[in-house]
Amino acid sequence: MSTITQDSPAAHDDHHDDHHHGAPKGIMRWILTTNHKDIGTLYLWFSFIMFLTGGAMAMVIRAELFQPGLQLIEPNFFNQMTTVHGLVMVFGAVMPAFTGLANWLIPMMIGAPDMALPRMNNWSFWILPFAFTILLSSLFMEGGGPNFGWTFYAPLSTTYSPDSTALFVFAIHIMGMSSIMGAINVIVTIVNMRAPGMTWMKLPLFVWTWLITAFLLIAVMPVLAGTVTMVLTDKYFGTAFFDAAGGGDPVMFQHIFWFFGHPEVYIMILPSFGIISAIVPAFSRKPLFGYASMVYATASIAVLSFLVWAHHMFTTGMPVFAELFFMYCTMLIAVPTGVKVFNWVATMWRGSISFETPMLFAVAFIILFTIGGFSGLMLAITPADFQYHDTYFVVAHFHYVLVTGAIFSIMAAAYYWLPKWTGNMYSETLGRWHFWCSVISVNVLFFPMHFLGLAGMPRRIPDYAIQFADVNQIVSIGGFAFGLSQFIFLAVVIKCIRGGEKAPAKPWEGAEGLEWTLPSPAPYHSFTTPPEVK
Amino acid sequence: MTTKHEPYYVPAQSAWPIIGAIGLFLIAFGAGTFVSKLNTEGGGGGYILLTGIAVIIFMLFGWFRTVIGESMAGLYSKQMDRSFRQGMSWFIFSEVMFFGAFFGALFYARMIAIPWLGGASNNAMTHEVLWPTFEAIWPLVTTPGGSTTEAMGWTGLPLYNTIILLTSSVTLHFAHVGLENNKRKALTVWLGFTILLGISFLVLQAEEYIHAYQEMGLTLDSGVYGNTFFLLTGFHGMHVTLGTVFLIVLFFRVLKGHFTPEHHFAFQAGSWYWHFVDVVWLCLFTFVYVL
Numbered sequence: 001m002s003t004i005t006q007d008s009p010a011a012h013d014d015h016h017d018d019h020h021h022g023a024p025k026g027i028m029r030w031i032l033t034t035n036h037k038d039i040g041t042l043y044l045w046f047s048f049i050m051f052l053t054g055g056a057m058a059m060v061i062r063a064e065l066f067q068p069g070l071q072l073i074e075p076n077f078f079n080q081m082t083t084v085h086g087l088v089m090v091f092g093a094v095m096p097a098f099t100g101l102a103n104w105l106i107p108m109m110i111g112a113p114d115m116a117l118p119r120m121n122n123w124s125f126w127i128l129p130f131a132f133t134i135l136l137s138s139l140f141m142e143g144g145g146p147n148f149g150w151t152f153y154a155p156l157s158t159t160y161s162p163d164s165t166a167l168f169v170f171a172i173h174i175m176g177m178s179s180i181m182g183a184i185n186v187i188v189t190i191v192n193m194r195a196p197g198m199t200w201m202k203l204p205l206f207v208w209t210w211l212i213t214a215f216l217l218i219a220v221m222p223v224l225a226g227t228v229t230m231v232l233t234d235k236y237f238g239t240a241f242f243d244a245a246g247g248g249d250p251v252m253f254q255h256i257f258w259f260f261g262h263p264e265v266y267i268m269i270l271p272s273f274g275i276i277s278a279i280v281p282a283f284s285r286k287p288l289f290g291y292a293s294m295v296y297a298t299a300s301i302a303v304l305s306f307l308v309w310a311h312h313m314f315t316t317g318m319p320v321f322a323e324l325f326f327m328y329c330t331m332l333i334a335v336p337t338g339v340k341v342f343n344w345v346a347t348m349w350r351g352s353i354s355f356e357t358p359m360l361f362a363v364a365f366i367i368l369f370t371i372g373g374f375s376g377l378m379l380a381i382t383p384a385d386f387q388y389h390d391t392y393f394v395v396a397h398f399h400y401v402l403v404t405g406a407i408f409s410i411m412a413a414a415y416y417w418l419p420k421w422t423g424n425m426y427s428e429t430l431g432r433w434h435f436w437c438s439v440i441s442v443n444v445l446f447f448p449m450h451f452l453g454l455a456g457m458p459r460r461i462p463d464y465a466i467q468f469a470d471v472n473q474i475v476s477i478g479g480f481a482f483g484l485s486q487f488i489f490l491a492v493v494i495k496c497i498r499g500g501e502k503a504p505a506k507p508w509e510g511a512e513g514l515e516w517t518l519p520s521p522a523p524y525h526s527f528t529t530p531p532e533v534k
Numbered sequence: 535m536t537t538k539h540e541p542y543y544v545p546a547q548s549a550w551p552i553i554g555a556i557g558l559f560l561i562a563f564g565a566g567t568f569v570s571k572l573n574t575e576g577g578g579g580g581y582i583l584l585t586g587i588a589v590i591i592f593m594l595f596g597w598f599r600t601v602i603g604e605s606m607a608g609l610y611s612k613q614m615d616r617s618f619r620q621g622m623s624w625f626i627f628s629e630v631m632f633f634g635a636f637f638g639a640l641f642y643a644r645m646i647a648i649p650w651l652g653g654a655s656n657n658a659m660t661h662e663v664l665w666p667t668f669e670a671i672w673p674l675v676t677t678p679g680g681s682t683t684e685a686m687g688w689t690g691l692p693l694y695n696t697i698i699l700l701t702s703s704v705t706l707h708f709a710h711v712g713l714e715n716n717k718r719k720a721l722t723v724w725l726g727f728t729i730l731l732g733i734s735f736l737v738l739q740a741e742e743y744i745h746a747y748q749e750m751g752l753t754l755d756s757g758v759y760g761n762t763f764f765l766l767t768g769f770h771g772m773h774v775t776l777g778t779v780f781l782i783v784l785f786f787r788v789l790k791g792h793f794t795p796e797h798h799f800a801f802q803a804g805s806w807y808w809h810f811v812d813v814v815w816l817c818l819f820t821f822v823y824v825l
Contacts, residue, residue, distance in 0.1 A: 024547065032547035114544045116617040119597070123551035130559035134566060141570075163574065167566035174562045184624045188617050193542070222628045226635025233765065236569050238755030241639055244664065245679035247758035248639075249647035256638055319655065528541070 023524045031126070034118035035524060036103045041421075042125050043100025044414075048490070050092030050132065051407075055483050057085035062479035065472050068464055078462035079147035080139060086150030090268065091175050092132055094402065097410045098271040099124075099182045102210050104421065106186060108515035108522060109204045111195025111531045116188040120181050127178040135171040138164040149460060151261065154242030154253040158234040165235055169228045176221040183217035186210055195514070197533035201292065204513050206274030208295050212302045213270045216263045219306075224260040227253070251316055258309035266305045269401060270298060272369075272409030273340055276362050278513070279416050280344050283359035284351025285510035290343040297336035304333050314385045323382045330380035334373065341370055356508075357431030361412035364439050365405060372400030375450065390460075393453025399446045404439075411438075411489065418496050419503030423521030426496040430488060437485035444478030540611040543604070550597040557593055560586025598783075605799075606792070615799050622803040626810050629773070633814055636769065640762040640821060644672050647758070651678050677757035684750040686763065688823035691742045695735050696819045699774075702731035703812040706781075710805055716795050718788070725785050728808070732778040739771050766818055773811045780804045 023029060023038075030042060060081050064072050073081070103121065107114055115121045139145035141164040148156035157165060190211045194203070203211075230253075233239040240246020242253045273294075281288045288294065310318060310326040318326075344366050353359070375397040379385050388394060411434075418426050448471045453459075457468045464472065506516040514533070518526055564586050567579030604610065610618075652670025653661030661668065665678040673685035686692070706728045712720030743764075746752040754764045784804045787793065793801050 028547070031552050032549055034545050034548055113542050117621055118544055119548045119551050120621075122548065123554050126552050126555035127558055130555055131562070134559070134563050138566075163570045164566075166569035166572075167563070169569075170562035170566040174558050177558070180625075180628050184621050184628075187624055188620045192613060192616050192620060218624055218628045219631050222632035223635045223638075226632055226639075229765075230635075230639065232569065233754070233761070236572050239761040239765070240677070240679075240755070240758055241643075241761055244647070244651060246677045246681075246755075246761070247648050247651065247674045248643060248761070249650075252639060252642045252647060255642060256635055259638070525544070 032122070034114070034122055036107050036115045036118065036121065037421075037522065037524065039115075039121050039125050040100045040102075040104030043096045043103060043128075046125070046128060047093050047097035047100055047410075048493075050088050050096065052486070053136070054085050054088035054093055055486065057081045057088065058479060059483050061085065062476040064462055065464070066476040067473065068466050068469050070463055073462070075462045076144060076147055079149075079460070080145045082460050083146045083149050083152075084135070084139065087135065087146070088132070089402070090150060090264070091172075091179075092128070094268045094406050094410070095179065096128060098210075098213070098268070098406075099179075099186075101206075101271065101275070101410070101413055101417075102182075102186050105417065105515060106189055106207055106210060107193070108420075108518060108526050109207050109513055110190065110193060110198050111514050111527045111533065112189060112193035113525060113528050113530075115185050116193055117185050121185050124178045124182040124185065127174050131171045131175045131178065134167050134174075138167040138171075141167070151257060152228075152231065153257070154231060154234065154250045157231050158242055161235060166232060169232045172228045173225055176225045179217050179221045183214035183221075186214040187218070190214075195527065195530035195533055201295070202533060204274070205277035205288070205291070205294055205298075206271065209270040209272075209274030209277075209298050212298050213267050216267050216270075216302055216305065220260040220263045220267075223256065224264075227256050227260060230256070251313070254313045254316055255310065258312045259306075261312065262309040263302075263305040265398075265401070266301060268406050269369075270301065272365070272406050273298060275409045275413045275416075276344060276365055277340075278511075279358050279362040279412055280347050280366075282416070282508045282511040283356060283362070284348045284353050286347055286351040287512075288343065289346035289349075290339070293339055294343055297339040300336040301333060304329060304336075308333065311380055311385070314382050315389045327380055327382045331377060334377055337373055341366060341373075356415075357426070357428060357435055358412045358416035358508075360432070360435045360439075361408050361415065364435070365408045365412065368400055368404030368408065368439075368443075372397055372405055375400065388453060390458055391453035392449045392457045392459055395459050396446050396449035396453060399449070403446065404442055408438075414489075414493070416508070417515075418493070419507040420515055420518070420520050420522055422497050423503055424496050424500035425503050425507060426492050427500065430492045430495070434485060434488040434492060437488060438482060441478050441481035441485055445475055445482050446478070448475050448478075540613060542611065542613055543609045545604070548597075548600070550593055550600065553589060554593045554597070557586050557589035560589060562586075602787070602792070602800075605797075610797075610799075615797070618799045619802065622799075622806060626806060629810065630814075633766070633769065633817075636762065636766050637817065637821065640766065643674075643758045643762065648672065648674060672759075674757050674759040679757075681756060683752045683756035683760060685759065686742070686746060686750070686752060686823065688819065691738050691745070692819060692823045695738050695742075696815065698731050698735045698738070699812050699815050702728045702735070703809055705731065706805055706808050710801070713793060713798060713801060714795050722785075722788055725781065725788060729778060729781050729785060732774060732781060732808075735774055736771065736778065739767065739774075763822055766822055770811070770814055770818055773814070777804070777808050777811050780807060 023035075030038060033039060033042075060073065061078065064070075064078055103115065106112075135145075141162075143162035143164060145162065145164055146152065146157075146168045148161055152168075190203070190207055230239070230241040234241055234243065239248075241248040242250045244250070277288055277294055308326055308330045310322060311330045314323055314326075355363070375393065379388055379394065379397055415426060415431055418424075452468055452471050452475070455468065457464055503520040505519050507520065508516075514527075514531060515522070517531065560582050564579050564581070564583030568583055571578045648670045649655070650657040650660060651665065651668055654670065668678040669676070675685055676682045705724050709721050709724035709728060712718070712724055752760055752763065754760055781804055784801055787800070
């Protein structure tokens with residue numbers, strides 16, 4: 001992709017005197033930091049804590065669903081768990097993890113000294129813990145926290161929602177501000193701070209995919225802000241946006257929400273494509289097959305993502321021509337996505353492949369994300385969707401793309417770049433344990449859900465008909481196993497930070513990119529003088 | 535390595551972001567608590583909200599003072615200037631999308647929801663079963679539920695406001711031209727004139743609101759017409775307020791001799807923001823008032 005002229009990794013050390021601030025000590029280092037690596041680390045740890053928090057809620061859900069009947073929790077609390085699990089995983093775990101990776105990697109990959117707007121970068125991060133404090137604290141208020149599903153459809157979120165809904169609304173508002181500022185920072189960094197010679201078609205795909213993701217974020221997070229604002233005024237100030245008695249329409253809520261919501265799901269998968277496009281070539285020891293087509297495919301997916309939102313609403317009432325339009329547009333997305341999967345497989349074809357942990361996760365991603373993609377195609381067929389809508393089939397579908405898709409790619413990225421971040425190699429044995437435990441349990445967890453859904457089990461219910469009992473038990477066991485497996489990952493990361501075999505500047509033989517020209521761990525300030533890319 | 539490379543200024547640690555995060559937390563938590571108790575206990579937590587606003591204002595003063603200081607000290611290269619400009623453009627794009635959500639609601643209600651309630655397309659039974667007497671009209675002065683209101687005309691105050699805001703964009707452009715030609719007097723006068731126009735817009739809009747509430751019975755809760763009217767004009771008014779404050783800050787900086795013909799990002803940003811607010815108003819005037 002790009003050849004790098006760099007005298008030696010040590011060349012960068014001379015520049016440290018330019019800056020009178022190295023890594024400061026103590027807690028204030030993290031609170032006041034403007035350093036992209038520190039902020040990246042904060043994002044990643046925050047994301048992991050949220051992953052465990054949202055995961056704990058999933059465990060509550062699976063415990064309740066272990067057998068039919070109501071055993072452990074009240075239905076209202078169950079609804080709060082499904083809602084907050086979704087919100088925490090989407091806005092607290094997946095999105096901040098990608099922003100953390102962007103912070104750590106983009107400046108190193110494009111040869112920039114830091115992110116373009118370092119103070120705003122700090123602000124973007126520190127809003128998040130506060131926003132989630134508000135969201136999670138609403139669970140303990142009188143009447144409970146949000147219980148209307150992460151999609152907060154009206155009138156569930158307006159007429160029938162708990163008093164604490166206003167806290168949910170304002171928490172979403174400030175999370176949105178955080179995302180928008182983060183995205184502006186990423187775009188400006190990529191557009192304006194590339195090293196000389198780092199032309200557009202030499203950019204690593206992770207940078208490309210994040211550029212497009214950031215555009216999607218800036219385009220749709222404000223729409224989410226508008227949606228929650230209308231929910232707020234409908235609930236508390238007597239407006240009737242989503243109330244037919246006042247001339248509004250609850251279906252309008254779904255249109256506005258999914259206009260945000262559909263690009264949002266690509267926000268959570270495009271950076272994954274970038275990660276996989278870095279890892280697969282590295283461990284296949286071959287350049288990526290079809291680089292340019294990857295870029296164009298990503299851009300096409302982003303454009304199409306604005307034209308498919310109503311496929312979430314086939315059963316809610318639309319003219320037939322609209323159902324057909326959204327069906328065909330949705331199926332069209334399979335084309336650029338297929339290009340990507342084809343390119344990854346073609347990259348591996350006749351490669352000299354080795355299966356270290358990042359590659360294991362990447363290969364699992366390709367297979368399992370494709371399963372999620374195929375079930376998505378099934379859901380895209382309008383008449384079939386009438387059957388699948390709001391069943392466990394949908395739950396299975398989006399967990400395949402989000403857990404074995406987004407989360408697996410984040411795990412792959414963590415293993416791939418941990419040596420660069422910490423300066424130590426992670427334990428390959430533990431990494432493999434983590435992979436195999438995760439990949440087996442995650443399929444035990446989510447694969448049977450397809451059958452539950454096809455057999456007619458609705459989603460978001462605390463109790464179910466007796467014939468679903470056996471499969472639900474298997475699913476719950478898979479869930480607990482997957483949850484526990486993640487502690488292996490925690491152990492790997494802590495062990496890797498504390499020590500281990502010293503990592504060379506480029507621990508992976510086939511890895512490409514500017515970040516590997518820096519020593520491991522990467523110095524506090526990387527490219528104070530831009531490297532020249534030929 | 536032969537590079538004609540200007541260093542990119544990476545600021546040292548800064549306390550302003552965390553102060554800003556705490557301020558936003560207090561605002562969100564205070565507003566959330568206040569609003570959530572609005573229907574039951576008549577509010578509460580208002581003081582947390584006010585503290586948050588105070589913290590944010592303090593943060594803005596401090597942060598901008600730091601940035602202006604750095605700018606005056608010449609720490610900002612051409613490349614940084616581009617970062618700021620691109621950042622501001624994307625911020626304005628996000629604002630466009632925010633207004634887009636409310637315009638979307640307006641168009642959906644007018645073009646789809648209300649005709650359907652009136653029985654259009656294949657919705658004859660919806661009409662028959664829900665509100666058989668409902669008539670689909672826009673502006674929706676009688677809701678399906680039966681509450682009535684009056685529609686705001688486009689002549690009079692709204693038209694004056696359109697002229698005022700359009701003029702203010704022109705005067706601001708003159709100020710900018712003055713700045714670029716280093717005619718400080720023209721800059722000061724035209725900028726001051728723009729601020730006055732901005733303030734008169736806000737005064738007239740307040741008058742319009744009072745008129746709507748007291749004489750027309752057009753309120754925030756009078757059906758989807760009142761909803762879209764007040765949310766669109768209200769958010770626009772908030773943006774005009776913010777823009778005016780922005781221009782006032784610029785005005786004092788001009789008086790202190792800040793900005794050069796080559797180096798005036800803040801002025802550029804304020805001017806972009808003002809033109810953006812102006813364009814939003816044109817869309818508003820067309821779709822909320824005239825059509």
